[in-house]
Amino acid sequence: MRVKLRSPNGTDVLILEETATVAGLLEQIASKSSIPPAALELKFSYPPKVLDLRSHGKTTLLSELPFKLNGEQIIVSSLSSANDGGGVVAASKSSQPSTTSSTSTSSTAVPSSTFYNPTSRNAPGSANNFSFGGGGSTNTVSSRPPLNLTRSQSSKVDKTDPPTVPLPSGRGMVVLRVMEDDNSCLFRALSYVLTRSEVSMEEMRQVVAGVIQGDQEKPKEERTYTEATLEQKPDAYCEWIKMESSWGGAIELGILADFFGAQIIAIDVGSGSVFRFNESSNNVSIVAYSGIHYDAIALSQAGRSPLDPTGDEIVFDKIDTEMVEGAQELCKKLKNKGYYTDTKNFSLMCKVCNLKMTGEKGAVIHASQTGHSDFGEC
Numbered sequence: 001m002r003v004k005l006r007s008p009n010g011t012d013v014l015i016l017e018e019t020a021t022v023a024g025l026l027e028q029i030a031s032k033s034s035i036p037p038a039a040l041e042l043k044f045s046y047p048p049k050v051l052d053l054r055s056h057g058k059t060t061l062l063s064e065l066p067f068k069l070n071g072e073q074i075i076v077s078s079l080s081s082a083n084d085g086g087g088v089v090a091a092s093k094s095s096q097p098s099t100t101s102s103t104s105t106s107s108t109a110v111p112s113s114t115f116y117n118p119t120s121r122n123a124p125g126s127a128n129n130f131s132f133g134g135g136g137s138t139n140t141v142s143s144r145p146p147l148n149l150t151r152s153q154s155s156k157v158d159k160t161d162p163p164t165v166p167l168p169s170g171r172g173m174v175v176l177r178v179m180e181d182d183n184s185c186l187f188r189a190l191s192y193v194l195t196r197s198e199v200s201m202e203e204m205r206q207v208v209a210g211v212i213q214g215d216q217e218k219p220k221e222e223r224t225y226t227e228a229t230l231e232q233k234p235d236a237y238c239e240w241i242k243m244e245s246s247w248g249g250a251i252e253l254g255i256l257a258d259f260f261g262a263q264i265i266a267i268d269v270g271s272g273s274v275f276r277f278n279e280s281s282n283n284v285s286i287v288a289y290s291g292i293h294y295d296a297i298a299l300s301q302a303g304r305s306p307l308d309p310t311g312d313e314i315v316f317d318k319i320d321t322e323m324v325e326g327a328q329e330l331c332k333k334l335k336n337k338g339y340y341t342d343t344k345n346f347s348l349m350c351k352v353c354n355l356k357m358t359g360e361k362g363a364v365i366h367a368s369q370t371g372h373s374d375f376g377e378c
Helices: 022-033 079-083 185-195 201-215 234-241 250-259 321-336 359-370
Strands: 002-007 010-015 040-044 073-078 113-115 130-132 147-150 164-166 172-177 263-268 274-277 283-289 294-301 347-350 356-358 374-377
Touching: 002 022, 010 022, 022 040, 022 073, 164 321, 172 321, 185 201, 185 250, 185 263, 185 283, 185 294, 201 234, 201 250, 250 263, 250 274, 263 321, 283 321, 294 321, 347 359, 356 359
Parallel strands: 002 073, 113 274, 130 147, 147 374, 263 283
Antiparallel strands: 002 010, 040 073, 164 172, 172 294, 263 274, 283 294, 347 356, 347 374
16 A cells, blocks of 8 residues: 655655554654654545544554545644644645646647746736735735735625536536635635635645745755745745735646646636646646636536535546636636726725826835835726
């Protein structure tokens, strides 16, 4: 039996005998992770779910458990870290996002797709100077705090009546699951489509920081997350991304796609562009990007109400073109409703001096000249 571990100490593969017991597995996990057995918190499968080995007898054979562990990946974290409010999902030191930058020509690919390149600055959310609703921190390690932005009500969707698009096959309705405007919308959306929200925003941020820190242990010429890519020193970026006021973007999408072994498709509502992260994975999850916000896209199966998210299908086969095309149609519908923000040309107003301006660039210039950082979308 083979089990893959992801722990604070990195990635390991355990080869277990047929006579291996629950106690033996817990001892090996504790040894590899340097976490005492009593403090272990384990998750497995896809999407990740809690692995409660303690509810089974210590002498129980792994082969007698009511679930299969052979070939599974176990994510190892510490219960004490969770209680302290820190990130408890450990990032693998060897995790890297795909660096393919070519456009797919496969018969199963979605038209106009772009593969993620970590050095690209045109991927969704790759460079954003805002945070939401006054949530920005003045203690960030970047050169200046993020600009606080309040979205206009007209650019929002009622989460109690989410927009839908029916699939031609009749298997269900593609539905938008609206995330909160809380600076963690990307992490919240990814947690929903990758883990059914079992992994917290703090854990997601910790994963990103862990991968970037692990990347710094490589020879310089092999590093992916350099100061040029991150636009600040890697250690500073790691501290920054762990702050709840910091937005995620393309870098975080690539890292989390690789970490969870999923292909993430991000559809830009404004342009219709489709960005693929970790395209080699057969498991696909989808999010919508509306310029300054991320939401999750799911399939509400036939016979269920789209208002009820409990039965959402969130993981799809990479050859499921019907679902991806349905998600694209949903994003077109969102664009027609005005559910996107053109950050280059949208109108906004400084909430300190009431000066109106155009675009993110205008807000950045105004902030640098006045020190004002609180803006509202007009």
